[in-house]
Amino acid sequence: MYHHPNGDKYIGEWKDDKFEGNGIYLFKNGERYEGELWRGRKKGQGKYFYTNGNTYTGLWNDNKKSGYGVYIYKRKDFLNKIL
DSSP, rough: OOTTTSEEEEEEEETEEEEEEEEEOOOSSOEEEEEEEETTTTEEEEEEOOOTTTTTEEETTTTTEEEEEEOOOOOOOHHHHHO
């Protein structure tokens, strides 16, 4: 496990001293990312867990959501408004 000076943590694969391959990045604020990384950045398929319970599962490129993805809201009142 890698402990970043800012309090974040990383568990996963490495290549050339960078996070690369599959891994879990745990943010100090309680959020986390599970998925593919390339040269230390989110790239490929991954899932992001927000502290409010919401999740995003989909494609990433250069640490940004990119292409197809699904955002799920935990708040039931929001889902009821959609239905």
